[in-house]
Amino acid sequence: MEAVFVGRPNVGKSLLLINFCEYLGIRRLGPVDPHPKERMPTWTPAEARRRFVSAFPNRVLEPLAVAVSLVPGGHSGPTLVLRDTPGIPTGTVAEAAVRQAVAAGLGHLLGASLILHVVDATADPETDPQAQAVDAALWALARHLAPSVVVANKAETEGAVVAIRRLREQLGGPVLPVSAVTRLGFRDLKRWLWEQFQAARP
Amino acid sequence: MSGPRPGDRRDGPSQRPASAREVLFWVEEGRLQPVEALTHLRRMQAVHPAVGPGPRPSNPSADQAMDELERLVGLEPVKAVVRELRAFVEIQRRRQEVGLKTDLHTLHMVFSGSPGTGKTTVARILARLLQGLGVLPRGHLVEAERADLVGEYIGHTAQKTRELIRRALGGVLFIDEAYSLARGGDKDFGREAIDALVKAMEDYRDQFVLVLAGYPTEMEWFLATNPGLGSRVALHLVFPDYSPAELVAIARQMVRDRQYLLTREAEAELARYLERRGEQSRGWAGNGRFVRNLVERAIRRQAVRLAQHGGPYSREQLMTLTWSDLDPEGGGEWRRYSWGVPT
Numbered sequence: 001m002e003a004v005f006v007g008r009p010n011v012g013k014s015l016l017l018i019n020f021c022e023y024l025g026i027r028r029l030g031p032v033d034p035h036p037k038e039r040m041p042t043w044t045p046a047e048a049r050r051r052f053v054s055a056f057p058n059r060v061l062e063p064l065a066v067a068v069s070l071v072p073g074g075h076s077g078p079t080l081v082l083r084d085t086p087g088i089p090t091g092t093v094a095e096a097a098v099r100q101a102v103a104a105g106l107g108h109l110l111g112a113s114l115i116l117h118v119v120d121a122t123a124d125p126e127t128d129p130q131a132q133a134v135d136a137a138l139w140a141l142a143r144h145l146a147p148s149v150v151v152a153n154k155a156e157t158e159g160a161v162v163a164i165r166r167l168r169e170q171l172g173g174p175v176l177p178v179s180a181v182t183r184l185g186f187r188d189l190k191r192w193l194w195e196q197f198q199a200a201r202p
Numbered sequence: 203m204s205g206p207r208p209g210d211r212r213d214g215p216s217q218r219p220a221s222a223r224e225v226l227f228w229v230e231e232g233r234l235q236p237v238e239a240l241t242h243l244r245r246m247q248a249v250h251p252a253v254g255p256g257p258r259p260s261n262p263s264a265d266q267a268m269d270e271l272e273r274l275v276g277l278e279p280v281k282a283v284v285r286e287l288r289a290f291v292e293i294q295r296r297r298q299e300v301g302l303k304t305d306l307h308t309l310h311m312v313f314s315g316s317p318g319t320g321k322t323t324v325a326r327i328l329a330r331l332l333q334g335l336g337v338l339p340r341g342h343l344v345e346a347e348r349a350d351l352v353g354e355y356i357g358h359t360a361q362k363t364r365e366l367i368r369r370a371l372g373g374v375l376f377i378d379e380a381y382s383l384a385r386g387g388d389k390d391f392g393r394e395a396i397d398a399l400v401k402a403m404e405d406y407r408d409q410f411v412l413v414l415a416g417y418p419t420e421m422e423w424f425l426a427t428n429p430g431l432g433s434r435v436a437l438h439l440v441f442p443d444y445s446p447a448e449l450v451a452i453a454r455q456m457v458r459d460r461q462y463l464l465t466r467e468a469e470a471e472l473a474r475y476l477e478r479r480g481e482q483s484r485g486w487a488g489n490g491r492f493v494r495n496l497v498e499r500a501i502r503r504q505a506v507r508l509a510q511h512g513g514p515y516s517r518e519q520l521m522t523l524t525w526s527d528l529d530p531e532g533g534g535e536w537r538r539y540s541w542g543v544p545t
């Protein structure tokens with residue numbers, strides 16, 4: 001099963017995924033299902049933050065995917081794959097490499113079993129209509145593909161409360177405030193994943 | 203710099219991607235903006251539910267669900283409403299595609315009918331139908347009754363109800379004997395469950411479909427005295443009791459599914475028996491569960507009969523159920539297999 005992190009660029013998908021994995025007690029983040037013969041690279045959370053998080057949008061085009069176990073205290077038990085995707089930009093994209101990565105990300109979205117739609121709670125959704133259109137279209141699609149939740153990241157910042165209220169009104173679905181930096185809301189996020197994971201397993 | 207700039211639309215705006223794969227291609231080529239891609243994918247989701255790479259649980263189409271419904275014995279009024287519902291949803295989708303106002307919020311339903319009239323079966327089919335139509339992403343059915351919602355102390359009920367709703371998100375939450383939530387009066391925790399349900403219908407609009415099921419009169423009273431729920435329920439499906447002929451058809455289907463046969467005498471006697479019972483007692487006589495119990499018992503009795511008789515057995519003998527196997531009033535163990543009447 002795969003839970004896919006989607007959202008616009010720079011909302012903090014990558015940092016959220018890495019810090020959430022760290023919160024779950026994972027020491028090495030690496031590709032899922034490595035071929036047994038090849039030694040695939042893995043990273044510590046600190047290395048992963050340096051490599052996959054950037055203050056500039058759409059810098060990282062080969063996002064991480066990490067297999068995690070949600071069983072308390074465990075590396076055993078059934079695993080869920082957490083998969084990052086490149087941010088979905090507004091407007092047309094000039095670089096072919098970014099377009100290709102975004103298309104691949106959409107492919108993963110279509111195959112997702114669970115969807116975490118990450119939004120930036122510091123950005124007031126009222127001020128950027130283009131960004132708002134992307135989030136509205138993304139949410140409309142996501143909720144019809146798989147069990148989905150809006151994750152409002154950067155919720156530790158000032159003004160997040162207002163933005164989150166607007167989001168709830170606009171998107172009309174469950175919104176989970178979190179902060180990748182302070183780990184606010186990680187317990188709720190874990191609970192949501194666990195419940196959906198339990199419910200969706202055959 | 204030469205060549206087409208991303209975003210140039212050489213084929214004109216009338217061109218539309220035909221499949222999810224094409225959408226992804228066009229994004230790569232810069233022929234579609236990401237936001238347009240999302241909108242196209244959303245539109246296609248209703249038509250081609252299973253697209254994209256990676257394994258996805260199979261998504262049985264609406265047609266398949268409809269076929270299954272049509273194959274059920276009887277239930278004509280139910281089938282009629284579901285056919286209408288399907289047409290309604292499809293037209294709303296079309297409207298959505300061309301940017302007209304749509305109303306898909308109100309698919310919560312009441313199923314009223316006696317026990318054993320096919321309510322759960324239809325709910326399960328309906329969940330898959332709505333999935334096929336792109337309304338519900340998961341299309342599963344969560345069955346519940348009072349005990350699954352109502353807790354033992356203050357706060358427990360709201361928690362249990364919320365949990366149940368969370369499990370049902372993306373599918374159908376089916377509450378059997380729903381009126382029993384209001385059974386205990388105002389101080390009962392059932393009230394809390396009703397309030398939590400009403401709240402969930404607001405909080406998770408569009409994300410699940412609630413089906414409240416139970417006896418017709420009790421359900422009528424329940425909805426009238428709980429307008430919060432009543433006003434949010436748009437569809438009312440009435441499950442009639444099965445007629446004797448329909449019950450015989452159900453028996454025939456069950457027997458065939460299990461690779462047995464009913465003798466002509468057995469069918470005729472069963473019909474006569476059901477007619478007689480039906481006149482004596484309304485309510486439970488039209489009960490599919492009763493017929494299922496009869497058939498299952500007949501299969502056991504046939505085995506006993508054949509064993510006593512001794513082999514070798516022909517294929518036909520191994521398949522045939524006689525009236526003596528089926529007869530509800532013959533044989534010793536019948537009382538254990540109740541009529542399906544709640545006691």
Ligand SMILES: Nc1nc2c(ncn2[C@@H]2O[C@H](COP(=O)(O)OP(=O)(O)OP(=O)(O)O)[C@@H](O)[C@H]2O)c(=O)[nH]1
Nearest residue numbers: 009010011012013014015054055058087154180181
């Ligand atoms: N204040 C604050 N900043 C955050 C938080 N999460 C991420 N950031 C910052 O936001 C910026 C973008 O983070 P990323 O994780 O790279 O964002 P992304 O969504 O993966 O971006 P793309 O890969 O471009 O789509 C970085 O500068 C992060 O440090 C948070 O919870 N609070």
Ligand SMILES: [Mg+2]
Nearest residue numbers: 013014052060
């Ligand atoms: Mg990133």
